[in-house]
Amino acid sequence: MIRHRTAIAIGTAAFIVLAGTGVGNAFWSTQASMSGTANAGTIGVATAGFPALSINYTATALAVSAPVTVTNSGTVWAPFSLTLGVTAATPLANGSVVKTWPVAAATACTPTTIAPPSATTSSWVDVPALTGTLEPGASATYCVRSSITALQQSTIAGTNLSAALSVTSSVGNWIASATSSAAQAVLDSTSPSTPGAPVASATTATGTSLAWTASTDNVAVTGYDLYRDGVRLVTVAGTAFTDSGLTAATTYRYTIVARDAAGNVSAVSTGTNVVTSSAPVLFDPALWYSVGVGGSVGTASGVCIESGPNPVNGDVLTVATCGGSTKSGWKVVAVGGYYTVVSRRAPTLVWDITGASLAENAPAQLSSSTGATSQQWQVTQTSPGIYQFVNRNSGKCLAAPTSGALRQQTCGSASALPFIMTPVS
Amino acid sequence: MNAETTSAPRSRPSVLRRMLSAAGAIAVATFLALLGTGTSYALWNGEAVVDASRVSSGNVGLTINGAAAYSLTSLDAKKLAPGRSQVAPLAIANTGTTRLSVTVSGTEVLAQSNSLASFVTASLVAAADCAVATFVPAPLGGFTTTAAPVVLEPGETRQFCLAISLATAAPSSVQGGSATFAMTINAVQVR
Numbered sequence: 022m023i024r025h026r027t028a029i030a031i032g033t034a035a036f037i038v039l040a041g042t043g044v045g046n047a048f049w050s051t052q053a054s055m056s057g058t059a060n061a062g063t064i065g066v067a068t069a070g071f072p073a074l075s076i077n078y079t080a081t082a083l084a085v086s087a088p089v090t091v092t093n094s095g096t097v098w099a100p101f102s103l104t105l106g107v108t109a110a111t112p113l114a115n116g117s118v119v120k121t122w123p124v125a126a127a128t129a130c131t132p133t134t135i136a137p138p139s140a141t142t143s144s145w146v147d148v149p150a151l152t153g154t155l156e157p158g159a160s161a162t163y164c165v166r167s168s169i170t171a172l173q174q175s176t177i178a179g180t181n182l183s184a185a186l187s188v189t190s191s192v193g194n195w196i197a198s199a200t201s202s203a204a205q206a207v208l209d210s211t212s213p214s215t216p217g218a219p220v221a222s223a224t225t226a227t228g229t230s231l232a233w234t235a236s237t238d239n240v241a242v243t244g245y246d247l248y249r250d251g252v253r254l255v256t257v258a259g260t261a262f263t264d265s266g267l268t269a270a271t272t273y274r275y276t277i278v279a280r281d282a283a284g285n286v287s288a289v290s291t292g293t294n295v296v297t298s299s300a301p302v303l304f305d306p307a308l309w310y311s312v313g314v315g316g317s318v319g320t321a322s323g324v325c326i327e328s329g330p331n332p333v334n335g336d337v338l339t340v341a342t343c344g345g346s347t348k349s350g351w352k353v354v355a356v357g358g359y360y361t362v363v364s365r366r367a368p369t370l371v372w373d374i375t376g377a378s379l380a381e382n383a384p385a386q387l388s389s390s391t392g393a394t395s396q397q398w399q400v401t402q403t404s405p406g407i408y409q410f411v412n413r414n415s416g417k418c419l420a421a422p423t424s425g426a427l428r429q430q431t432c433g434s435a436s437a438l439p440f441i442m443t444p445v446s
Numbered sequence: 447m448n449a450e451t452t453s454a455p456r457s458r459p460s461v462l463r464r465m466l467s468a469a470g471a472i473a474v475a476t477f478l479a480l481l482g483t484g485t486s487y488a489l490w491n492g493e494a495v496v497d498a499s500r501v502s503s504g505n506v507g508l509t510i511n512g513a514a515a516y517s518l519t520s521l522d523a524k525k526l527a528p529g530r531s532q533v534a535p536l537a538i539a540n541t542g543t544t545r546l547s548v549t550v551s552g553t554e555v556l557a558q559s560n561s562l563a564s565f566v567t568a569s570l571v572a573a574a575d576c577a578v579a580t581f582v583p584a585p586l587g588g589f590t591t592t593a594a595p596v597v598l599e600p601g602e603t604r605q606f607c608l609a610i611s612l613a614t615a616a617p618s619s620v621q622g623g624s625a626t627f628a629m630t631i632n633a634v635q636v637r
Contacts, residue, residue: 048634048635048636049504049506049544049634049635050506050632050633050634050635051506051507051508051542051546051633052508052551052630052631052632052633053508053509053510053513053514053515053516053538053630053631053633054510054514054515054516054628054629054630054631055510055515055516055517055518055536055608055628055629055631056515056516056517056518056556056626056627056628056629057517057518057519057520057521057522057534057610057626057627058518058521058522058624058625058626058627059521059526059532059562059563059566059586059610059612059624059625059626059627060521060522060524060525060526060623060624061525061526061527061560061562061612061616061620061621061622061623061624062524062525062526062527062621062622063525063621063622064527064621096525097525097526097527097530098527099527157525192527192528192529192530193527193528193529193614193615193616194528194615194616194617194618195527195528195616195618195621196618
């Protein structure tokens with residue numbers, strides 16, 4: 022019995038101890054922590070200086086040098102590849118020489134800087150790529166020199182190139198790029214050869230046709246300036262021109278100057294004198310004429326141009342039924358290659374366009390004769406006895422509308438009818 | 447004359463002797479039981495009235511670069527790019543008196559911009575020189591230790607390297623983005 026109690030006591034004690042160690046058997050633990058922020062950078066690249074390679078090559082400017090800078094404008098280091106080229110392979114692009122070399126600073130790249138032996142040499146069509154790696158904010162500078170020879174300045178004159186710079190920087194899928202451009206040209210400083218002397222043909226009282234031998238040029242002749250009596254008359258692309266509006270029986274001197282696209286001009290050609298023929302005798306200066314307004318061509322309408330009974334300066338020209346009155350008597354007098362039309366009632370008055378107007382429908386009037394070109398008419402015989410009057414000043418035809426004063430209209434318009442000239446006693 | 451047989455009353459000294467014998471047995475049993483529980487004796491016994499000069503409770507402690515909560519400010523200094531990493535050396539110390547098994551128990555992305563966290567990986571390895579450490583990156587969000595835990599002896603400091611990387615395939619849209627995270631290092635007592 023006693024032994025049993027002892028055993029129970031031992032067991033109870035062991036149970037209590039072991040039960041108490043149940044919690045103690047769990048592992049101790051602790052923690053520490055750390056925190057931070059991961060930041061993604063950015064990629065970026067920029068370039069400067071390339072436009073300074075733009076140049077117009079001349080005999081005295083055969084080369085250009087400029088520092089070209091590449092800058093890492095991002096926040097992570099990155100490699101870059103800089104390529105120089107042209108948008109099209111022109112004679113200048115193929116013929117020019119391009120040298121590149123790295124420099125420590127832009128100031129180390131001047132027109133007089135001597136390119137080191139390590140400089141790359143190429144034309145604009147095959148410039149080797151320039152590569153490197155830049156830390157954020159860092160830059161790489163290259164000196165770029167483009168040049169041509171004096172001979173090329175003549176042989177490839179007039180050509181040009183569009184130079185293009187492209188720089189790319191990439192890390193993984195991050196890509197940045199920048200571009201720039203420069204324009205170069207070889208100016209043409211060579212003048213065209215002297216053109217041949219103009220040769221006149223088909224000369225009339227009021228015009229002549231001129232032709233001359235073409236000039237040659239290292240690039241191309243773009244036109245010829247035609248001078249009449251020392252005054253530039255016109256510029257034409259070809260080697261012929263018909264001059265008009267001349268005065269009969271007058272001597273004109275023509276010379277030619279060739280020009281090219283660069284503005285170079287040739288020496289003045291040998292001059293040629295042209296004498297216009299005398300004006301044709303269309304009307305007898307001793308006779309007075311009635312001027313009938315044509316209906317249909319060649320058919321009299323029964324109305325004639327008439328002045329007032331006592332015409333004065335400024336009277337408008339009107340029409341009235343043809344009646345043989347001296348009011349409808351006119352004398353046509355040759356003046357050079359043109360004519361003036363004199364009033365029978367007042368011989369000091371001649372046909373004129375009011376105010377020497379160039380406008381359509383400007384009225385015709387009687388004016389005191391002054392010799393002004395607005396008082397001169399080119400008279401063209403369209404058929405026997407039928408004439409058209411073209412005002413020398415405006416180039417418009419005398420027209421007789423169905424009512425109102427005579428006026429000038431564009432030749433060929435409905436009212437610009439021919440006139441029937443009939444001698445009157 | 448019949449002699450009446452009666453049980454002689456137990457003498458008092460005999461009962462006392464038996465009681466002492468039982469108490470001794472209990473004491474022996476208790477001693478043996480406590481002997482078998484080893485170190486847990488200290489915890490269990492923390493509230494016991496014992497002689498402090500002979501039995502003292504242990505403790506556990508863990509620091510990262512000297513701090514229980516360490517801020518990885520060095521990550522702010524440089525920017526990540528596709529395929530590139532930022533590495534931070536870490537000194538993880540067992541400042542307690544108990545052997546500890548150290549693991550990364552979890553990583554939480556607290557904030558981000560430009561969806562950056564999806565392309566960020568983390569790796570924590572024990573290495574004395576981060577420049578030659580071999581990292582095994584895993585996604586930052588939920589990052590834990592997959593390798594065998596590192597056991598630190600009491601008072602031991604071990605060098606680790608934390609690598610935060612951006613995936614090579616990270617799109618351009620994550621440029622300029624950020625991802626703030628918290629990583630928990632767990633230490634468990636080992637015997």
